[in-house]
Amino acid sequence: MSAPAMGTTRTAHSDASHKKKKGPGALATAYLVIYNVVMTAGWLVIAVGLVRAYLARGSYHGLYYSIEKPLKFFQTGALLEILHCAAGIVPSSVVLTGFQVLSRVFLTWAVTHSVQEVQSEDSVLLFVAAWTITEIIRYSFYTFSLLNHLPYLIKWARYTFFIVLYPMGVTGELLTIYAALPVVQKTGLYSITLPNKYNFSFDYHTFLILTMISYIPLFPQLYFHMLRQRKKVLGHVEEYSKVE
């Protein structure tokens, strides 16, 4: 779910060449192109940062620290995409986009940032790498689609890489949350106990466990949806390649 947010309802972009619906106006399109270019660049910075840090250190442990700031900046920036849907300049559902972006932001801030002990875990690299590759492909896909010049390679990558990246990202996310559990339980992070004047309690440890459990019904649904999308979009390749 947080992992490759491949956009379940974004095939409208891929059909942009022959289904001219009431899309964004010229100003909105210009803004979206800039937005997607900036995001592509941002995630490229993160990718380069990871590679350079690996080469400098000679190991793949603890690479999170070298890309912590751009990761936080660009992943949080994706919240704008919810506004794009709400404003109608992007044809996706607000709820679906909101869910995908918020789960990413949750993992970035409420787990990785908040529980410092997990930052050195290898599972963090697993989901960061998955997100990075996915986002570079996804944002360049949108950029090219908006400019009506979508190279088949990008389209293919967008609807193929997820097959590996999605499970990879989900594994990284789950392992990271799992690593955070003992720390959260010990420190009572983000938890409220009774008695208090609001007569309310919240156990973040239990909440994290429930979050992990929620992956069980959600992940297969999203994964198989994307496989179906792949068949639809890449299935009739022969007809489309002429139009492109």
Added chain:
Amino acid sequence: MKHYEVEILDAKTKDKLCFLDKVEPNATIGEIKSMFTKSHPQFYPTRQSIRLDPKGKSLKDEDILQHLPVGTTATFYFRDLGAQISWVTVFLTEYAGPLIIYLLFYFRVPFIYAPKYDFTTSKHWVVHLACMCHSFHYVKRLLETLFVHRFSHGTMPLRNIFKNCTYYWGFAAWMAYYINHPLYTPPIYGEQQVKLALIMFLFCQIGNFSIHIALRNLRPPGSKTRKIPYPTKNPFTWIFLLVSCPNYTYELGSWLGFTLMTQCLPVAFFFIVGFIQMTVWAKGKHRSYQKEFPHYPTLRSPILPFVL
């Protein structure tokens, strides 16, 4: 008297599902639905949506065949609304749940709180008061469902009962857990706060009931007519001057009162979620009043006077 022929096609596949000949011109859609059920027993009438156009609006059961824009061979389209359940059944189930569930927490039935608290009672009088108010509210709702409300639709889709019960039962359990908790903290401003909250709650319960009676009296028994509601001799109905759906207004007031009385954050959340949902419903109802009645009073707002 010329008889009509009626053919019913599937709205999606356009397959001929049913052909009825010698249909009376004054036959109603309801009667046609019953005839259709004879050949397709799994599609009982409340599950059928019959329309003139595959993508059009459903025709009403009261619509008469000869008054519809059809020739002597009428073509209708059928859409399956899915398994249906009666409104009465849904209401009774969704309201009985909170009544029972809250009491389970109030009596501190085992496995909820620590064993040493099993079957104990709270030492705070506001907790007893809250139980009485909550129980009164849901008993009132159950009785209104059985004796007061006159429903326009007989049924709703079956999946609604699961959705609705999860909402009502879930929130009831969540609220009841904290209010009846051994570590419950009574309201900051003590007796003053609770008394004010109780007055608000009772006032709005009476108000809500008054509106339900007024709405019932708009509609003769067994009918589904819609009329504009107006203030009656009962002062609690004078709010109709300012609001289209005062039943929702009073309901909000009741839960606001209950929130103040218990000073419990989950109750506040229940109030807020209810507020959002009732506002959506009130706006929809307000709009359909305006559409159906061209001289609908302009001073009225959907749910909150002048504001919303």
